[in-house]
Amino acid sequence: MIHVSTVRIALVYLGQAREAAGTKEEELVLPAPAKIEVAISQAIAAHPKLSELKKTIKLLINGQWAAQNAELNDGDRVTLLPPVGGG
Amino acid sequence: MLKADYIKGNYLPKGKALSLDGYIGRILRVNLSRRSITTEPLQEQIARKYIGGRGLSAKILFDELEPGIDPLGPENKLVIAGGPMGAIPFSGNSRFSVCAKSPLGMGWGESYSGGYMAPKIKQSGFDAFIIEGVSKTPVWLYINEGNVELRDASKYWGKTTAYTENDIKKELGDTDKRQTSVASIGPGGEKMVRYAAIMNDLREAAGRSGMGAVMGSKRLKAWACKGSMKVPVHDEKKLKDYMRQCVTEVKKGPYIQPLHDYGTAGDTDDASASGRLPTKNFMRATFEGADKITGETIVSSGLLTGRDTCWACSTNCKRVVDSKSPYLLDKELGGQEYETTAAFGSFCLNSDMYAIAKANQLCNLYGIDTISAGVVVAFAMEAYERGILTKEQTGGLELKWGSPDAIIKLTELIGNREGIGDLLAEGVWRAAQKLGKGAEEFAMHVKGRELPMHEPRGKRNIGLMYAVGDRGACHMEWEHDDYWESDAYMRPELGLVASELPNRTLLDYGPSKVKIAKIQGDLWSMCNSLVVCVFDIYPGGGIEHTTLLGILNAATGWDMTIQDYMEAGERAINLTRAFNAREGLTRKHDALPKRLMEPLPDGAFAGKPFGPDILGSMLDNYYELRGWDKRTGVPTRASLNRVGLDYVADELEKMHVLPN
Numbered sequence: 001m002i003h004v005s006t007v008r009i010a011l012v013y014l015g016q017a018r019e020a021a022g023t024k025e026e027e028l029v030l031p032a033p034a035k036i037e038v039a040i041s042q043a044i045a046a047h048p049k050l051s052e053l054k055k056t057i058k059l060l061i062n063g064q065w066a067a068q069n070a071e072l073n074d075g076d077r078v079t080l081l082p083p084v085g086g087g
Numbered sequence: 088m089l090k091a092d093y094i095k096g097n098y099l100p101k102g103k104a105l106s107l108d109g110y111i112g113r114i115l116r117v118n119l120s121r122r123s124i125t126t127e128p129l130q131e132q133i134a135r136k137y138i139g140g141r142g143l144s145a146k147i148l149f150d151e152l153e154p155g156i157d158p159l160g161p162e163n164k165l166v167i168a169g170g171p172m173g174a175i176p177f178s179g180n181s182r183f184s185v186c187a188k189s190p191l192g193m194g195w196g197e198s199y200s201g202g203y204m205a206p207k208i209k210q211s212g213f214d215a216f217i218i219e220g221v222s223k224t225p226v227w228l229y230i231n232e233g234n235v236e237l238r239d240a241s242k243y244w245g246k247t248t249a250y251t252e253n254d255i256k257k258e259l260g261d262t263d264k265r266q267t268s269v270a271s272i273g274p275g276g277e278k279m280v281r282y283a284a285i286m287n288d289l290r291e292a293a294g295r296s297g298m299g300a301v302m303g304s305k306r307l308k309a310w311a312c313k314g315s316m317k318v319p320v321h322d323e324k325k326l327k328d329y330m331r332q333c334v335t336e337v338k339k340g341p342y343i344q345p346l347h348d349y350g351t352a353g354d355t356d357d358a359s360a361s362g363r364l365p366t367k368n369f370m371r372a373t374f375e376g377a378d379k380i381t382g383e384t385i386v387s388s389g390l391l392t393g394r395d396t397c398w399a400c401s402t403n404c405k406r407v408v409d410s411k412s413p414y415l416l417d418k419e420l421g422g423q424e425y426e427t428t429a430a431f432g433s434f435c436l437n438s439d440m441y442a443i444a445k446a447n448q449l450c451n452l453y454g455i456d457t458i459s460a461g462v463v464v465a466f467a468m469e470a471y472e473r474g475i476l477t478k479e480q481t482g483g484l485e486l487k488w489g490s491p492d493a494i495i496k497l498t499e500l501i502g503n504r505e506g507i508g509d510l511l512a513e514g515v516w517r518a519a520q521k522l523g524k525g526a527e528e529f530a531m532h533v534k535g536r537e538l539p540m541h542e543p544r545g546k547r548n549i550g551l552m553y554a555v556g557d558r559g560a561c562h563m564e565w566e567h568d569d570y571w572e573s574d575a576y577m578r579p580e581l582g583l584v585a586s587e588l589p590n591r592t593l594l595d596y597g598p599s600k601v602k603i604a605k606i607q608g609d610l611w612s613m614c615n616s617l618v619v620c621v622f623d624i625y626p627g628g629g630i631e632h633t634t635l636l637g638i639l640n641a642a643t644g645w646d647m648t649i650q651d652y653m654e655a656g657e658r659a660i661n662l663t664r665a666f667n668a669r670e671g672l673t674r675k676h677d678a679l680p681k682r683l684m685e686p687l688p689d690g691a692f693a694g695k696p697f698g699p700d701i702l703g704s705m706l707d708n709y710y711e712l713r714g715w716d717k718r719t720g721v722p723t724r725a726s727l728n729r730v731g732l733d734y735v736a737d738e739l740e741k742m743h744v745l746p747n
Contacts, residue, residue, distance in 0.1 A: 014357040016341050019348070024383070056341070056573040060361065063373070065691050083569030084357045085342060085627045 005032040009076045011043055016082040017057060020049035034072045036061065043080070050080075057082055095236040098126045098212070107131055108321040109171040109643035110139075115213040115235060117228060119305050120161055120220030124235050129214050135645060136731060139170035141197060142616035142659035143215060144186035148195075149662055149735065151217075154669040154742070158190040158297075159279055159304040161221040167208070167270075167310070168215035170618035172635075172642055174206040174318045175326065176399035177333040179623030179630060181205050184293075184615065190304075191281040191297035191459070191514050192535040192559040193676065194667035198284075198298045200270075201397035201620060202291035207268040207312035222306040227255065227271075232314035240308035247452040248273040248286040249420060255311055271309035272299045273454030278504040279303050280512040282459035282537070286451055290405070290421025291397070294456035296536065296558050321644030329637040337401065339629035346404040346622060347394065351425035353382030359433070362690020363542035366433040367488065368465040369531055369682050372542050373690040376438025380428050385440060392418060402623060414445035414495070423447040423457075426562075429540035430461020435468060435494055442491030446498045453502025459514060462537035464497050466515045466530055467507070475524045482506040531680050534559035534672070541567065543683055545692040547596040548604045551705045554677045555720075557663040565607035566626055568593050571600070576626040580633060580649055582606050594692075596701050601708040606653070613656030657713075658730040661722050664715070665735045668744045674720035677706055716746030 008029050013021040021043065028039055036059055044050045050057075059066045060079040072078070098115065105112055107129060116125045137146040144166040156162040165187045172180055183205040189196025208216075212233035225240035238258075243251045251271040261267050270287035276299030283299030284292040293299075302308075320326050337343060345353050358364035359377035366374040378384060385391045385406065393407035406422025423431075423443050427450075431443045450457045470476040471486035478485065484500075484507070486493050500508025510518050515537055519530035531538045536559025543550030546568040553560040570576045572592055574585040583606060588599040610632055614621050617635065624630045636652050639645065647655075667676075679702060686696040710717045714726030723746050727736040739745035 012360070014360055015345050015353065018383075019344050053341070055575045056570070058361070058569070058572070060691060063360070063362065063691055079360050081357060081361050082341065083567070083627075084354050084361060084363070085567045085569060 006030060007032050007034050007072050007074045007076070009039060009072055009074075009078055011039065012077055012079040014079060014081050015084065017050065017053055017080040020053055021047040030072065036066055036070045036072055036078060037068045039072060039078055040068070040080075053082055095234075096124060097234050098124065105319045107134060108319050109639070110134055111209055111212060111214050111316065111318060113213050114215045114217060115230065116217045116219070117235070117237070118220045119218065119222035119226065119307060122222075122237060124237070126213070134171065136655070136658065138613070138616035138655050139173070139214065140168050140184040140616045140618035141186065141612060142655060142662070144168050144184055144197070145659050145662035145666065147217060148186060148188070149666050152188060156188060158188040158196070158301060163188050163301055163304070165218040165298065165301050165305070166215060167218070168618070169205050169208045170616065172617055172619070172638055173209040175320070175330070175638065175642060177330050177638070178337045178400045178402055179620040179628065181397035181400055182618045182620055183208055184618055185285055185298040187298060187301045189296040189536070189558065190279065190300045194534070194670040194672050195557040195663045196296035196298060196301075197558050197615075197663075198293035198295045199615065199618065200285070200287055200291045200293040202268065202288035203265055203398045204268040204270055204287045204291070204312060205618065206398050207314070209318050210316045211312035211314040212316055216310070218302075218305060218307060221304065225306045225308050227308045228310040229259070230310065230312050230314075232316050243271075243308050244277060245274065248454050249289055249417075249452055251309055252286075252289055255309055259311065259313070267311050267313040269309055269311045271454070272302050273452055273502070275453040275455040275502045276300055276303035277308075278512070280455050280501060280504060281514045281517070282456040284450070284454045284456045286454050289419050290451060292451065292456065295458065295561070299454050320642045322641045325641040326638060329634055329641055332634050332637070333630050334401070336629040336631060336634060337623050340623065340625070340627055342622065342627035343402055343629065347402055349382030349386060350404050350406045350422070351382070352380075352385060352406070352423055352428040354425045355381035355428050355432070356383070358429070358542075361545065362687070362692045363545035364433050365429055365538070365540045365542055367436050368434060368469050368529055369538070369680070371689050372545065372687050372692065374433035374436070374438075376436075377433060379438040380432040380440040380443060382425075385422065388440070390440060390444065391422065397620070400620070400623065402628075404622065408444050410441060410444070414441050416444055416448060420448040420451050426540050427457040427461065430458050431464070431494055434461050434465045434540065436489035437491055437494055438489070439491040442494055446494050449495065449498045449502060453498075455502055458539050459537040460498055460501060462531055463501065463511045463515055463518070464494055466518065467497060467511055468493070469529050470522060470526055475522055475526050476507070480507055528681060531682065532560060533679065534676055536560050538680070542692070543679065543697045544687050544695055545690075546593055547697070547701065547705070548600055550679060550683065550697045550702060551601065551604055551709060554679055554702060554706065555709060557660075557667050563611065563621065565604050565611050566621070568600070570626045571603050578625070581610065581653070594695065596705050598708050601705055602712060605709065605712040608660060609653040609656035611656070612659045613652055616655060616659055654730055658732060660713075661727055661730055661732055662735065664722055665727070665732070665739055668721040668739055669742055674706065674718065677720055678702075719746055721746050
């Protein structure tokens with residue numbers, strides 16, 4: 001039997017990303033090793049409206065800023081944060 | 088008793104058509120000391136140069152106020168103004184300005200409000216009102232299609248804003264809620280709480296800078312505007328085309344749908360998640376209770392019972408909240424915005440959204456600014472924790488962090504200037520000076536005005552904005568850093584060219600970021616002169632500045648270019664800067680509280696301070712771009728001449744404050 005390891009992460013959508021995804025949070029299981037850009041691609045495939053925000057969205061892993069190519073670990077919380085402006 | 092013959096009359100020119108397209112063409116001047124009412128024409132060259140709102144008010148106040156006057160004395164003047172597009176129905180075109188020398192800050196004061204007043208100012212027969220002098224007895228001002236009356240307000244003195252507004256409408260015999268728009272002060276303004284607000288349409292506030300205190304000092308309890316006068320426009324067809332464009336564009340703004348759904352308070356959990364939610368008097372930037380007070384929870388919990396809007400706006404971002412317990416709320420008095428949510432929430436470590444809603448409505452009733460009030464409460468809580476404020480001084484009130492009851496009680500004491508509320512009504516700057524014992528260290532203000540709820544250590548341009556704001560710390564001088572990292576919001580026609588602005592991340596603070604601040608500052612300054620809501624305008628909202636320019640030109644018949652448009656914004660900034668220079672303000676006042684210079688302990692920006700080196704570099708770049716003197720931060724003759732303010736340079740020179 002072939003054992004395929006995976007990483008289980010939570011995607012947290014804030015602001016306009018929550019509107020586009022239609023949910024505040026969801027779980028995603030990816031084959032390991034996984035980078036954040038793969039997670040985002042899967043999220044966009046599931047919620048096409050997210051593609052409109054791709055250029056402007058910022059990413060955090062466990063509350064810390066993360067680059068598109070950052071590697072994901074099991075249990076990570078990935079936050080998709082659109083611009084937060086004045087109000 | 089007031090003598091009616093001195094205080095009532097029709098002030099429209101008889102038999103003369105309105106001739107200044109986009110405007111009524113008349114300014115109303117009311118001198119409360121002399122009880123005189125006069126009008127003066129708004130000259131086209133003045134309108135074209137200073138536009139309305141901020142620009143026109145800055146022109147009037149720079150020309151008419153002597154430097155060094157007491158902002159709460161008879162020499163101060165209050166200018167209430169709309170813009171040239173007032174009464175033209177499109178999303179965002181529903182604001183008016185109130186400007187005066189600020190009793191809270193160190194110089195220039197300005198504030199803006201939405202609701203239904205802005206079109207009524209125009210429809211009542213004037214482009215702006217200038218209120219001067221001090222009345223011996225409380226009065227209110229009634230303006231109806233050129234008819235102007237000063238009426239006795241003794242029976243309203245001491246009453247809340249809502250009571251006053253509702254009873255004035257009864258006095259006028261209004262049967263329709265929107266027939267008249269009323270703006271009033273509550274006990275906060277009457278007792279000259281230095282951050283007193285002017286409330287209109289029950290829930291809208293010209294909150295910042297203490298304009299309500301200026302109104303209170305003049306014993307002007309309220310003004311009411313009624314009427315349906317039509318503002319002449321130059322090209323109806325073109326105007327309609329641009330208005331249609333607005334309808335399409337506004338929806339494209341990324342902020343519009345979330346704003347409708349969750350209001351500005353919807354940003355609360357986002358701000359915490361990104362490590363930028365001002366928490367515990369700027370000691371932290373994440374708040375574990377953010378989810379409990381954010382806009383989505385206000386909706387899902389049922390606290391939100393409806394959405395409301397300002398005049399002509401399709402965004403519907405206003406909140407209606409209602410509850411019988413744990414605090415009795417009134418659905419007519421409005422729900423909390425983001426600033427209020429953070430100020431009475433995370434900033435005071437309070438995660439009870441019902442208490443925030445109650446504090447918000449109390450502020451609306453007493454007529455005090457929710458941002459300043461929240462910052463003052465947090466300041467008092469920290470002073471109490473440090474033993475600088477004792478239980479004896481608070482009258483037995485335990486000012487523990489996060490206590491909803493303490494927040495509500497303190498808000499009431501401030502609104503009535505009772506007990507410890509009398510000291511706190513002075514604002515954190517003055518209260519800290521009186522308390523001493525190191526309280527100045529945690530008084531979060533710039534130029535005397537309390538900081539809004541945005542974290543400069545995670546948005547560098549916010550730090551610059553707080554420092555250089557002429558009205559003191561302000562979050563609405565230009566759009567925040569988040570938008571600029573992406574090329575999607577670059578606009579070559581506005582000078583925002585991606586390839587020329589290479590470093591635009593949240594933490595960048597070099598020339599690119601400062602140039603964006605300058606360009607955006609000119610644009611938003613113009614928005615404040617047009618007096619439109621920036622939520623509906625690019626980049627958060629979708630309406631492009633070129634579309635606004637199209638409306639302006641169609642309404643007025645002018646041929647302004649986008650460069651003229653931006654220059655008008657820049658001119659207003661130079662005028663308010665010159666106003667402050669005349670008051671003795673220089674570069675040293677463009678400073679941030681020491682706490683912001685220290686690194687954050689938590690969140691995504693932990694360990695990153697907004698150090699003096701960063702601020703110094705940003706100030707140098709900013710002054711250079713504006714053509715201001717780097718040593719003093721005062722506009723030079725060249726910079727003033729460039730925007731057509733030669734006479735202002737002469738005035739500064741006469742006062743020996745013009746840089747050599």
